[in-house]
Amino acid sequence: MNAARKVAVLKGGGSLERTVSLRSGARVQQALSRLGHEVIAIDAGPELVAQVHECQPDAAFVALHGRDGEDGTVQGLLELIGVPYTGSGPAACMRCTDKALAKYLMREAGIPTPEFTAIKESAIKELGVGAALPDVERTLGFPLVVKPASQGSALGVKFARSSDELPAAIVGALSYDRKVVIERYVKGRDLAVSVLESEGDDAEPVALPVVEAIPREEEFYNYESRYEIGMTTFVCPAELPEGADERARELALETYGLLGCHGVARVDLMLDAASGELSVLETNVGPGLTETSLLPLAADAAGIGFDELVERILASAFTR
């Protein structure tokens, strides 16, 4: 049993994932109380800094998802005011949240990721990107997935089957961010590997059992629903072909290290149905902690109960 601490749980905030974050946070609070810690709940808003100043916690548990909470903003702020916090630091948050940056880094490091390009809104307005759309078609082909570069929610993920659909998909996705990633669609199995730092000072991060997301409808244009509750079935541990399980976990750990994550993260991968190859789509530094989230599911499959999971994430605040 670790020492009792005073922990501020940061939750809510103003991102599109606010309600999920409130649920993650509430559940973390309960676990921390059960573990004997003193808990102060803070809904991230204009009073955030004042509230943290006032309660002088030993650590902040970051249960925020999406903008500000997951992109390094809050992390940088907590460093400024000198409060230890759970999870990755500002630079890793920025590398993971910006899907374009993460994918460029993976490409440089030789970690397989679906071919892609990134387009900024300003480049459309000022640099004539429109004329390069044929090159997108030539180099990537169709179908394509268009994602807001930094939006974690399912919203704004668009599918383009042909060149006719591409401009509207780009403009639609740009509603959620100033930059979009245009990625070759990989048809295959949708996997997630959570990485958790183990206990002790010299311990290495470990990859938890692989979770597979199986959409109920396979249609392309229903891509968004893959992220919606009730539209997808999850299996853990995933039943994968020989070697794929180990390879997926290796890739997750490699990506975790490359992007400089700390404490906990979830790496999403695709297993190409045609080639059998694995590739990394993205890394999430603020994985959900609700009753139905993937990280607790994977931890559970590894024999790590929710309270132990929370305790281990809390420990990451003191091992940076």
Add this chain to the structure above:
Amino acid sequence: MERSTSAGGGGRRTRPAAHELARYEGLFAARTSGMKSSAMREMMALTERPDVISLAGGLPDTSTFAPELYAKLMAQVAEESTARALQYGPTEGMAATVGCIVEVMAREGTRVDPADVIVTTGGQQVIDLVCKTLIDPGDVIVAEAPTYPGAVPTFSAYQAEVEQIEIDADGMPIDALESTLDRLHAEGRRPKFIYTIPNFQNPGGVTMSLARRRRLVEVARERELLVLEDNPYGLLRYEGEPLPTLYSLDAEAVGRGGASDLVIYLGTFSKILSPGLRLGWAVAPRPVVEKLNLGKQGADLCSSPVTQMFVAAYFAELGTEGGPPGPAWIEYVERLKQLYRRRRDVMLEALEEHFGGRASWTRPEGGLFIWASLDGGVDTTDLLARSEGVAFVPGRAAYMDGRRGSSSMRLNFAGVPDEDIREGIRRIGKVMSGDTGLLGTLTGSPSVRAHAPAAAEPRPPVEDGTPLADVVALPRRDAESSRSARRRRDR
């Protein structure tokens, strides 16, 4: 980023004792798999901030109700009948409240027998009870497209299959209804009821014509089908002649001066008095009322006697001196009508100014909502994400599949002040300009719409069968406003 596991789907390998998740999944009823939480709703939740102008709600303006009268009526209920107000009441509702309901319906020209009335906890409970009473999993409900977004989760929860019929300027086209019914018949499926909002439809804003009302009742009678007539706004008519309710038309067809035997009527005090009271009602054929009553016993035993007695006290109030003759409730409805009519006109004006030439919208004769459809395939869910400080309901919420209606939006004009309406529409229009400009730049046809000819051909007057999206002939923006729109983009 969060990704969630499903509420209904189980893992192939389940260890019930060890897996917290699997444990709950095993306990959930099959019907919960139809209860969807969508990313769009997450986004709607985010717009419930004070700095956001919300044109999204279904709200009436309760700030117009006199606080002194509210205090007086509550005091009166307390002084005269504390014990009864604090006690359980009859499931079908208190007699005095049913009397008020009969009075409201008479105001719309519909005569009802108090014994056919059941008081409910809001109109929403009627939808729930009707589904509870009539729908087995897989049963068919025929509804309008778009339909009341709040009915969608109810229909889903009872695992109904919903056939939606695209409405036009005169409401649900009955020939389309008939061909749908024929097809269902051929497929061996029998619909349980037809769900319609004939007056100032939510979200479409259109009203079913008299001819179609008559024909709908005939079709229902020919095929022995129940109709759920959802009429929350009937008394909030700002122009045009009131039309008879489906209930009264069916009662007429039955003859003998009797009641309708195929229409279930849904009414509510929410829009003519207050949604906070949570009081609505159903009027239905006697055997149906009895089943609804049984269903309600299981749901909540009775609706709040406190608010039922409040309504009864309110309906006994006389109007103020100098106001229109008659009781206070009618005077209040008249005041609401004046207020909402003005707000509707403010919104229509703002739409012309800021949406002109790139959208079409309905011009409702009453109710609370305008339905606007954007040109060029803009997805209004994306638009909402981009719109800072203003909220509306994306059209997809009004379709069961969550896909159709993606270029439309529902706008509430009743619940917010004039200035907020103007500013809200201006903000949405500004975001639309940004999107259109971006798309034009990307596809190499810059500012297509901004350069469109200044004058469009005047459209013919609205006739039967006019598509909903073309209800209003829209003037193109004039050259000046096109230029100013470009200037805004250029900054």
